Amino acid sequence: MQLTRLFNLSFKQNIIDYHAHTGEFYGSNFSRADLDRFTRAPLPNGDKIEKMVVSNMDPFNKGADEYSSNSGFYKKIKNNDRYLLMLSCSPKNGNSEKLERFIQKYPHAAKGLKFHPNAQKLPVGDSKYEPYFDLADKYNLPCMFHCVVPVSDKDGKMFKNESGEIAELDQYSDPELIYKAAKKHPNTPFVIAHMGSGWRESHDRTIDILVQATRNGDANLYSDISWVDIDTEVVNGHRPKEHIIKAIKELKGIGDPTWDKGDQSFRLIFGTDTPIGRFGEKNGINDYVSFVEEIKYAIRHDKDLAPDAEQIIEDIFYNNAKRLIEQTRA
Numbered sequence: 001m002q003l004t005r006l007f008n009l010s011f012k013q014n015i016i017d018y019h020a021h022t023g024e025f026y027g028s029n030f031s032r033a034d035l036d037r038f039t040r041a042p043l044p045n046g047d048k049i050e051k052m053v054v055s056n057m058d059p060f061n062k063g064a065d066e067y068s069s070n071s072g073f074y075k076k077i078k079n080n081d082r083y084l085l086m087l088s089c090s091p092k093n094g095n096s097e098k099l100e101r102f103i104q105k106y107p108h109a110a111k112g113l114k115f116h117p118n119a120q121k122l123p124v125g126d127s128k129y130e131p132y133f134d135l136a137d138k139y140n141l142p143c144m145f146h147c148v149v150p151v152s153d154k155d156g157k158m159f160k161n162e163s164g165e166i167a168e169l170d171q172y173s174d175p176e177l178i179y180k181a182a183k184k185h186p187n188t189p190f191v192i193a194h195m196g197s198g199w200r201e202s203h204d205r206t207i208d209i210l211v212q213a214t215r216n217g218d219a220n221l222y223s224d225i226s227w228v229d230i231d232t233e234v235v236n237g238h239r240p241k242e243h244i245i246k247a248i249k250e251l252k253g254i255g256d257p258t259w260d261k262g263d264q265s266f267r268l269i270f271g272t273d274t275p276i277g278r279f280g281e282k283n284g285i286n287d288y289v290s291f292v293e294e295i296k297y298a299i300r301h302d303k304d305l306a307p308d309a310e311q312i313i314e315d316i317f318y319n320n321a322k323r324l325i326e327q328t329r330a
Contacts (some may be wrong), residue, residue: 012042012046012047013047013048013292013313013317013318014047014050014317015047015050015051015270015317015318016050016052016270016317016318016321016322016325017038017049017051017052017053017270017271017274018053018191018224018269018321018324019053019144019193019271020035020052020054020055020271020272020274020275021054021055021056021057021273021275022054022055022056022057022073023057023062023069023073023088024058024062025061025276026061028280030057030275030280032083034274035052035083035274035275037275037284038274038279038284038288039052039082043288043289043292044285044286044289045293047292050082050318051081051082051083051084051321052082052083053085053271053321053325054073054083054084054085055085055088055144056069056070056073057088057119059088059089059090059094060090060116060119061116061119063093065094065098066087066089066090066098066102067098067099067101067102069088070085070087070099070102071106073085074102074106078106078109084325085109085110086111086114086144087099087102087112087113088114089113089114089115090120091115091120091126091128091129091131091132092120092121092122092128095131096132096134096135099113099132099135100135103139103330107330108328108330109330110141110328110330111142111324111325112141112142112144112191112328113132113135113141113143113144114145115129115132115143115144115145115146116145117145117146117172118146118148118172119146120172121172123172123173123177124145124172124173124174124177124181129181133181133185133188136185137185137187137188139329140188140327140328140329140330141188141329141330142188142190142222142324142328143185143188143189144190144191144224145173145190145191146173146193147173147192147193147195147196147197147206148172148173148174148196148197148198148202149174149197149202149203149206175192175196175206176209178192179209179219179221182213182219182220182221183218183219186219186220187220188220189220189221189222189324190221190222191221191222191223191224191269192209192210192221192222192223192224193223193226193271193273194226194227194228195224195225195228196223197227200243203228203229203247204246206223207246207247207250209221210223210247210267211250214251214261215259215261221267222268222324223247223267223268223269224268224269224270224271225268225269225270225271225295225316226272226273227277228243229243229244229294230291238297240298241294241295241299244268244295244298244299245298245299245302245305247265248265248268248299248305249304249305251264251268255304265312265315265316266315266319266320267320268316268320269316269320269321269324270295270318270320270321272291274288295313295316296313299312299313299316300313
């Protein structure tokens with residue numbers, strides 16, 4: 001029965017990339033043309049990026065005015081249905097009223113609020129975030145955070161103090177800070193980008209927080225998988241996706257007899273951070289496809305996930321993001 005179902009499926013995948021950018025980033029400046037490379041035609045493997053959710057980085061890094069920066073960028077994408085807008089927020093020196101002005105002028109345009117605590121050097125939990133979170137509550141807008149877990153070396157080992165506790169070296173976007181803030185706004189989706197960044201133990205810690213919040217029911221946490229397991233060592237011709245697989249299993253409760261929350265794997269969303277890093281390089285499209293195909297391979301070849309692999313793939317790459325996008329009221 002499973003084989004019949006499998007052979008009736010098309011393995012070409014429609015994709016919603018929930019994490020993309022334009023604007024200035026550490027001396028590089030990206031435009032919509034850098035995204036058009038990915039969306040104007042099917043990818044080399046036949047997949048199609050149906051939507052990209054895009055934020056303009058200028059308010060994070062340049063202190064650009066939130067209204068003019070977001071509205072100026074929106075005018076560049078509003079006639080192209082491949083792009084959806086995530087409003088860039090500057091709580092350090094901005095004003096949430098400017099974003100509400102945008103929402104009122106352009107109803108249904110905004111699909112979320114994006115924060116970059118590290119670029120702004122403003123820790124999540126600072127009172128300056130609260131007006132933005134209130135705005136998110138009002139319009140049911142997901143809040144997405146660039147997120148970094150403290151790490152000390154290339155193996156992803158976290159810094160520890162003399163007591164063996166994790167040192168608070170990243171005082172801006174540690175996932176625990178995001179969790180604490182999310183508890184104050186339990187109905188609003190809070191999305192932890194990059195599954196905490198930093199590799200190995202960093203991803204493990206973020207998964208633990210994601211599962212804890214889900215088990216406790218005290219925050220509405222999600223995570224995107226941009227950059228997660230992207231450079232793992234090749235094994236038998238493929239790069240394992242240990243933490244992506246682990247997160248799917250734990251949110252489904254696979255192997256956990258105490259899990260009573262049902263399938264919560266909708267909390268994992270595909271994103272890439274395009275066109276940052278390698279995705280902005282000459283071979284960026286090939287790197288994009290490689291990342292996509294490696295994730296698919298890992299899901300299809302995990303013994304626990306294989307029976308439902310195609311549904312899981314469709315959810316990760318498309319349905320989970322679509323669910324978040326469609327719930328906004330802005």
